[in-house]
Amino acid sequence: MPKKYHIHAKVTPLNLDYVYKFKIERGENCINCGKCTKVCIYEAHKRGKGGDPRKMADPNTVVCRNCFRCIQECPRGALEKSLDKDYLNIGGSYWKSDMLITLWKQAEDGKVPVTGAGYRGPFTGPGFDSMWTDMSEIVRPTRDGIHGREYISTSVELGRKLNHLSFDECGNLLSKIHDTIDIPIPIIFDFPEGNLSPTVKVALVRAAAELNTCIVLSPDHIAADTKKYIKNIIPLISHKEIDKHQALIKSVRMVAIDYKDEVLNSLPALQNKIKKINNVLTIVRVPATKSVEGLVAQLAQSGAEIIHVVADYCGMETGSTGTDRRLAKDIIRAVHLKLVEDRIRDEVTIIFSGGIAMAEHVPKAMICGADLTAIDLPLLIALGARLYEEPEKIILFPEGLEKISVRTIMHRIVNLMGAWHSQLLEVMGAMGIREARRLRGETGRAIFFEEIDNDTFGKLFKKEKL
Amino acid sequence: MKPSTVKIKKMPSRFKHQVPKYKVTRSAACINCGTCAKSCPYGVHERQEGHNKMSVPIDYKCIGLECKNNDFYCVAKCPRQALSISLNPMYETLGDYRWTADMITGTWIMAETGYPPERKDLEYNIGNSGGGFDKLRLKFPDKPSKIDKLEISTEIPLNKRNDGRANIVISTPVYGGGMSFGSVSLPTMVSKAHNAAIWNTFTCTGEGGYPEVLQPYNDHVITQVATGLFGVREETIQRVKIVEFKYAQGAKPGLGGHLLGEKNTESVARMREAVKGTSLFSPFPFHSVYSIEDHKKHIDWIKQMNPDALVSVKVSTPNDVDMVAVGSYYAGAHIIHIDGGYGGTGAAPDIAKKNIAMPIEYAITKVHNFLKDEGARDTMTLIASGGIRTAHDLVKAICLGADGAVIGTAEMVSLECVRCGNCESGRGCARGIASTDSELADLFNEEWATQRLTNMYHAWNIQLVEILQKFGMRSVRELVGRTDLLEHIDYSEKSSN
Numbered sequence: 028m029p030k031k032y033h034i035h036a037k038v039t040p041l042n043l044d045y046v047y048k049f050k051i052e053r054g055e056n057c058i059n060c061g062k063c064t065k066v067c068i069y070e071a072h073k074r075g076k077g078g079d080p081r082k083m084a085d086p087n088t089v090v091c092r093n094c095f096r097c098i099q100e101c102p103r104g105a106l107e108k109s110l111d112k113d114y115l116n117i118g119g120s121y122w123k124s125d126m127l128i129t130l131w132k133q134a135e136d137g138k139v140p141v142t143g144a145g146y147r148g149p150f151t152g153p154g155f156d157s158m159w160t161d162m163s164e165i166v167r168p169t170r171d172g173i174h175g176r177e178y179i180s181t182s183v184e185l186g187r188k189l190n191h192l193s194f195d196e197c198g199n200l201l202s203k204i205h206d207t208i209d210i211p212i213p214i215i216f217d218f219p220e221g222n223l224s225p226t227v228k229v230a231l232v233r234a235a236a237e238l239n240t241c242i243v244l245s246p247d248h249i250a251a252d253t254k255k256y257i258k259n260i261i262p263l264i265s266h267k268e269i270d271k272h273q274a275l276i277k278s279v280r281m282v283a284i285d286y287k288d289e290v291l292n293s294l295p296a297l298q299n300k301i302k303k304i305n306n307v308l309t310i311v312r313v314p315a316t317k318s319v320e321g322l323v324a325q326l327a328q329s330g331a332e333i334i335h336v337v338a339d340y341c342g343m344e345t346g347s348t349g350t351d352r353r354l355a356k357d358i359i360r361a362v363h364l365k366l367v368e369d370r371i372r373d374e375v376t377i378i379f380s381g382g383i384a385m386a387e388h389v390p391k392a393m394i395c396g397a398d399l400t401a402i403d404l405p406l407l408i409a410l411g412a413r414l415y416e417e418p419e420k421i422i423l424f425p426e427g428l429e430k431i432s433v434r435t436i437m438h439r440i441v442n443l444m445g446a447w448h449s450q451l452l453e454v455m456g457a458m459g460i461r462e463a464r465r466l467r468g469e470t471g472r473a474i475f476f477e478e479i480d481n482d483t484f485g486k487l488f489k490k491e492k493l
Numbered sequence: 494m495k496p497s498t499v500k501i502k503k504m505p506s507r508f509k510h511q512v513p514k515y516k517v518t519r520s521a522a523c524i525n526c527g528t529c530a531k532s533c534p535y536g537v538h539e540r541q542e543g544h545n546k547m548s549v550p551i552d553y554k555c556i557g558l559e560c561k562n563n564d565f566y567c568v569a570k571c572p573r574q575a576l577s578i579s580l581n582p583m584y585e586t587l588g589d590y591r592w593t594a595d596m597i598t599g600t601w602i603m604a605e606t607g608y609p610p611e612r613k614d615l616e617y618n619i620g621n622s623g624g625g626f627d628k629l630r631l632k633f634p635d636k637p638s639k640i641d642k643l644e645i646s647t648e649i650p651l652n653k654r655n656d657g658r659a660n661i662v663i664s665t666p667v668y669g670g671g672m673s674f675g676s677v678s679l680p681t682m683v684s685k686a687h688n689a690a691i692w693n694t695f696t697c698t699g700e701g702g703y704p705e706v707l708q709p710y711n712d713h714v715i716t717q718v719a720t721g722l723f724g725v726r727e728e729t730i731q732r733v734k735i736v737e738f739k740y741a742q743g744a745k746p747g748l749g750g751h752l753l754g755e756k757n758t759e760s761v762a763r764m765r766e767a768v769k770g771t772s773l774f775s776p777f778p779f780h781s782v783y784s785i786e787d788h789k790k791h792i793d794w795i796k797q798m799n800p801d802a803l804v805s806v807k808v809s810t811p812n813d814v815d816m817v818a819v820g821s822y823y824a825g826a827h828i829i830h831i832d833g834g835y836g837g838t839g840a841a842p843d844i845a846k847k848n849i850a851m852p853i854e855y856a857i858t859k860v861h862n863f864l865k866d867e868g869a870r871d872t873m874t875l876i877a878s879g880g881i882r883t884a885h886d887l888v889k890a891i892c893l894g895a896d897g898a899v900i901g902t903a904e905m906v907s908l909e910c911v912r913c914g915n916c917e918s919g920r921g922c923a924r925g926i927a928s929t930d931s932e933l934a935d936l937f938n939e940e941w942a943t944q945r946l947t948n949m950y951h952a953w954n955i956q957l958v959e960i961l962q963k964f965g966m967r968s969v970r971e972l973v974g975r976t977d978l979l980e981h982i983d984y985s986e987k988s989s990n
Contacts, residue, residue: 049586071705092923093586093913094911095911095924096508096923099511099512100508104510105549105553107582110585111584139842139843140842141840141917142840142917143915143917143922143927144905144910144912144913145846146744146834146836146843147591148847149903150623150624150628151624159852161849162746162809162811164808293577365701445599453748453842453845453849457750459747472812474850474851480624483855484854484983485984
C-alpha cells in the first residue's frame with residue numbers, strides 16, 4: 028500500500044464578518060416575554076438590550092438556521108425574517124451566494140458540507156451543473172466505500188509521457204522515459220489576480236507546500252521569505268525572459284510560460300533552452316479562446332509537456348463577448364476529444380482553470396478530460412473575500428484581514444482543500460474508481476443532461492416532424 | 494378508494510403562527526375604527542379586549558390579493574386607505590427550488606384538513622426545479638368521463654410473482670420510506686407506522702432496529718436489512734410481511750449511512766446494540782454481496798428465514814440501474830425499489846445529493862423499459878422514490894412506468910418540517926421531527942402526527958382519484974407506463990409549433 032495522503036484539518040475560525048443568509052428583525056410589538064429565547068436552539072435570541080435584562084436584545088441572526096420556531100411561536104408575531112441584503116447582492120449568476128458561504132465554512136472546519144432533507148437546487152443548469160457522476164451499485168473495485176477511502180489515490184502525474192515504448196532487436200529499451208512530477212491532489216493553485224497583502228501571498232505559498240502541491244506565481248510575487256518553499260512554486264514568466272530568470276529556473280521544478288503566437292513555432296527550442304538551465308517541466312499557459320482545442324493540439328504535436336487552459340473566472344471562453352461562448356465543461360471536452368482524435372492525448376498533461384468553484388468541479392473537469400485543475404478565487408473566498416459579478420468583477424477583502432496571521436490563513440486554505448479532497452474521495456468512492464488518474468476523460472462514468480434527457484423525454488415526447 | 498379505517502379530522506398546526514405568504518401593512522392613517530376586524534372573515538385584523546388600538550395584522554391568515562373580488566376585502570373597505578397587501582419577504586426564506594414555499598404550504602394545508610387546498614394562489618403540485626417532474630404535465634382528455642369516483646380503485650398488489658408467498662395489496666400506491674430510529678424521533682416513527690396501518694399500506698424501519706412500540710403495526714412495517722445490520726435479528730425478519738435490502742440511498746449513493754455520535758443517544762445505542770455517543774457507520778457496500786450471485790444468496794437467506802415474506806431491493810440510480818433491476822428479478826426479489834438522487838430526508842453530503850447518480854425520472858423509464866424487454870415487468874413491482882413530492886409527482890412517476898412510490902419528505906413536511914436541513918447535527922431537528930434529544934422529541938404527540946399523516950395521504954388519494962376519473966380509468970394499475978398521458982413542456986410544445 029502506498030502511504031496514505033491525508034490533509035490535517037484544524038478548526039480555524041476567522042473573527043471577521045462574512046455573509047449570512049437570513050435576517051431576523053424584532054418588531055415594535057415585542058412584549059419582551061422571552062419565548063424566543065426558550066424555543067431557539069441556536070441561541071439567536073437573548074435578553075439584555077443595552078444592558079437591560081428586561082428587554083430582548085437584537086437577534087443574533089448570524090446563527091439562524093432557518094427553523095422558523097421563533098417566528099411561529101412568538102405570541103405577538105413580532106419577529107420577521109427575510110433574506111439578508113448582502114446575501115442577495117453578493118456573487119452573481121455563477122458564483123452564487125450559497126456557494127460563497129459554503130466555501131467560507133469549509134475553510135473554517137475542513138469538513139465535507141452535510142445537510143439533511145434532500146437536494147434543494149435546480150434540476151439541471153449550465154456547464155458542470157448539467158452532468159451527474161455515476162456510481163456503482165454492486166460490483167466495484169473500491170470495495171471499502173468511504174472507510175477504505177484512504178486507499179483511493181488522488182495523485183496525478185504532470186509531464187510528457189510516451190505513447191508507447193520502443194525496443195531494439197535484443198529487447199533493450201530504446202525510448203527515453205521523460206521525467207514527471209507527482210502531486211497528491213489534482214489541484215494546483217493559480218495566483219489570484221488582485222492586490223494581495225504580503226501575508227496572504229506567503230500563506231498561499233505555505234499552504235501549497237503544506238499540501239504538497241504547487242502554486243503558479245509571477246516572479247515579482249516571489250518574496251524572500253517564500254524561498255524555503257521554492258519547490259512548490261511555479262514561476263510564470265514570459266518566453267523572452269528565460270535568460271533573465273536563470274537563477275530562478277535553477278531552483279524550481281516547473282516553469283510556466285504565457286502563450287504568445289511565436290511560442291508555437293519555437294516551443295521545442297524554448298523547452299530545450301529551459302531544460303539546459305535546469306531539468307524542469309514547462310507549462311504553456313493558453314487562454315481558453317474559441318479555437319483553443321486547435322492550438323492545444325498544435326502545441327501537443329510540437330512537444331508541449333503540460334498545457335494549462337485558462338477560462339475566465341466564471342469558466343467561460345475568453346476573447347469574445349458573444350452569448351455562444353462555451354462553458355468549462357464543453358471547452359475541456361473539446362480539448363480532450365481533439366487530442367484523442369489526433370492520437371496524442373496520453374502524451375500531454377492538461378491543466379484546466381477558470382470557474383473551478385466547488386469541490387465537485389474538480390472530478391467533473393477531470394471526467395470531461397482535464398488531468399488536473401487549478402484554482403484561484405476559492406482561495407480568497409476562504410479568507411473572507413467578497414466577490415461580486417455585477418456590474419463587473421469586484422473582489423473585496425474583509426477589513427482586518429491584514430491583522431490575521433500567516434498561520435491562520437494557511438490553515439484555512441489547507442482546511443478548504445481538506446474538505447475538497449474528502450469530497451473528491453466521496454465521488455470517486457461512489458464511482459468505484461481507485462485512482463484519480465483514471466477519472467480523466469471517463470465520460471462513460473458520467474451522465475450528461477443533454478444526452479439522458481433527450482434519450483428519455485426527447486424520445487417519448489418529441490413529435491415526428493410532418 | 495380509501496380503507497374504512499381512514500377518518501379525517503382537522504389537525505391544526507402545533508405552532509401559534511404559520512409562515513405567511515402575504516404581508517398586511519397598516520399605515521399611520523389608521524383611525525382604529527375596527528371596520529377591517531368586522532369585515533375580515535379570516536381573522537387577520539383584531540382589536541384585543543380593552544385596547545383602543547388595532548393589533549398588528551396576523552399576516553398568515555390573509556388569503557392575499559385574490560381576496561380583492563370579495564366584498565369584505567379589507568383594503569377596499571378601510572375608510573382611510575390605511576391597509577395594503579404585498580408578498581411577505583419572509584416567504585422567500587421558506588422552501589427551495591424543489592420544495593417551493595407554495596408546495597410546503599399546500600402540504601401543510603393537506604395535513605391539517607385532509608383535502609387539497611382550496612386556495613387558488615398556491616402552486617402546490619409542481620416545483621420550481623426546471624426539470625424532470627416539474628417539466629412534465631398531465632394531458633387530460635377534453636371530455637370528462639362519467640366514472641363514479643367510488644368505483645375507482647387505488648389498490649396495487651406488491652407480490653406479482655405468484656410464488657405462493659403473501660398476496661399483499663396496499664390500498665393506496667404509496668408507502669412510507671425508511672427512516673431509522675435515531676435519525677427520527679420515536680413519535681415520528683410510531684405515527685408513520687400507525688398511519689400505514691390506517692391506510693393499509695406500509696412504512697419502513699430504516700436501519701436502526703425495530704422498536705418494540707412498532708409491534709402493534711407489524712403487518713404494516715417493512716424491516717430493513719442494510720450493510721451495518723443494526724438491529725437486524727431473526728425475530729425482526731420473521732415478524733414482518735416485507736423485508737427490504739438497502740443497497741444504497743439515492744441521496745448518498747455509494748456512501749453508506751452515517752449516524753453522527755451526537756444523535757446516538759442511550760436509547761438509540763441500545764436499539765442498535767452499539768456504544769452511546771459513537772458515530773455509527775453503515776458502510777457501503779454489503780461485504781456479503783460482491784456479485785449478482787451473492788445477491789441471490791442474500792435474498793434466499795431472507796426467504797428461508799421468513800417463508801411468507803416478500804423481498805424488496807432498494808437501490809439508487811446509477812447508469813446501469815436497469816441491469817441491477819433485472820438482476821434482482823432473477824435473484825427472486827418481489828419489489829425493486831429505486832431511489833433517485835434528488836430525494837432523501839436524512840443527512841447527506843451536499844456533493845452527493847446534487848451530483849451522484851441520476852434523477853428518478855430517468856431511472857423509472859429506464860428500469861420499466863428494460864424489465865419489459867426482458868419479459869419481467871409483469872412479475873416485478875417497481876417502486877420509485879427520491880423526489881416524489883406531491884400527488885402529481887406520484888401520477889407522473891406511475892405514467893413513466895412505476896407501480897407506486899415511496900415518500901419521505903412529504904411525510905416530514907406533513908409533520909411541519911420546514912426543510913431547514915439541520916437534521917444532521919447537534920441536537921438534531923429544532924422542530925422535534927428528526928431528533929432523539931429528549932426535550933425536542935417531545936414537541937408533538939403521536940395522535941397529532943398520525944392524524945396529520947392520515948390527512949395528507951387522504952388529500953393525495955383524493956387528487957389521485959380525481960385524476961384517474963379524468964382519464965376515465967377504474968384503477969391506478971391502468972396508469973402504469975402511460976407516457977402518452979404526459980407531455981413535456983420543452984419537447985411537446987416545441988414540436989407542435
